[in-house]
Amino acid sequence: EAQLLESGGGLVQPGGSLRLSCAASGFTFGSSDMCWVRQVAGKGLEWVATISGSRSTAYYADSVKGRFTISRDNSNNTLYLQLNSLRVEDTAVYFCAKDTSTFLNSNYYYYMDVWGKGTTVTVSS
Amino acid sequence: DIKMTQSPSSLSASVGDRITITCRASQNIRTYLNWYQQKPGKAPKLLIYAASSLQTGVSSRFSGSGSGTDFTLTINSLQPEDFAHYFCQQSYSSPRSFGQGTKLEI
Numbered sequence: 001e002a003q004l005l006e007s008g009g010g011l012v013q014p015g016g017s018l019r020l021s022c023a024a025s026g027f028t029f030g031s032s033d034m035c036w037v038r039q040v041a042g043k044g045l046e047w048v049a050t051i052s053g054s055r056s057t058a059y060y061a062d063s064v065k066g067r068f069t070i071s072r073d074n075s076n077n078t079l080y081l082q083l084n085s086l087r088v089e090d091t092a093v094y095f096c097a098k099d100t101s102t103f104l105n106s107n108y109y110y111y112m113d114v115w116g117k118g119t120t121v122t123v124s125s
Numbered sequence: 126d127i128k129m130t131q132s133p134s135s136l137s138a139s140v141g142d143r144i145t146i147t148c149r150a151s152q153n154i155r156t157y158l159n160w161y162q163q164k165p166g167k168a169p170k171l172l173i174y175a176a177s178s179l180q181t182g183v184s185s186r187f188s189g190s191g192s193g194t195d196f197t198l199t200i201n202s203l204q205p206e207d208f209a210h211y212f213c214q215q216s217y218s219s220p221r222s223f224g225q226g227t228k229l230e231i
Contacts, residue, residue, distance in 0.1 A: 037169075043225075044212065044223050044224070044225045044226050045161075045169065045212055045214070045223040045226075046223070047220050047221050047222070047223070059219060061220050062220070095168055095169070102174065102175070102178075104175050104178065105156075105175075107155075109156075109157060109174055109175040109178075109216060110157075110216040110221070111159045111171055111174040111175075111180075111214075111216060112159075112161075112169070112171060112214075113171045113174075113180065115168035115169055115170070116168060117167070117168055118168060
């Protein structure tokens with residue numbers, strides 16, 4: 001069974017840094033695209049970043065570009081998110097997810113089919 | 126960026142009911158539309174991808190339809206475990222935006 005487990009969340013002051021980790025098991029991590037999605041308490045979901053499996057190409061939401069860095073260690077089946085220059089508005093539950101593609105009707109469709117339970121980041125003075 | 130708008134924001138229903146949730150995209154996204162279910166304190170769960178393809182292991186009471194800008198999620202014969210939040214998401218272009226969610230309550 002595919003599983004993801006996040007860790008590393010906590011309380012940090014504005015301007016501070018944090019590194020989140022996501023341990024993967026039960027699927028071929030190295031060839032899987034992975035992403036981070038966050039959710040402010042009681043609100044909707046916001047895609048944060050994606051990293052490709054093979055070439056580790058990274059993509060970011062404008063709201064975090066230049067402050068957050070997504071990376072991966074395929075030898076240890078672990079995904080990371082480095083959060084720098086944190087702001088109060090970065091407070092959220094951060095989920096890691098497996099980003100899967102399916103070829104259907106001559107097109108590739110992308111969706112997040114495995115999710116972790118999330119880790120909470122609180123930015124406050 | 127593509128904006129996704131769900132309606133209604135909340136919905137009251139009873140066990141055994143059939144309900145429909147609507148998701149509208151701000152531009153044509155063909156059938157690049159996913160639906161997720163989320164229960165309090167839990168991670169989202171994929172229900173439907175490519176607008177109408179049922180994810181493996183998901184009950185056939187769930188179905189999706191639509192293309193272009195208008196999409197629907199239908200749940201037949203509501204069960205107690207179906208009462209949750211539901212989110213749509215477009216995968217047509219980056220950033221892959223989500224709708225604001227629909228709370229389905231008893």
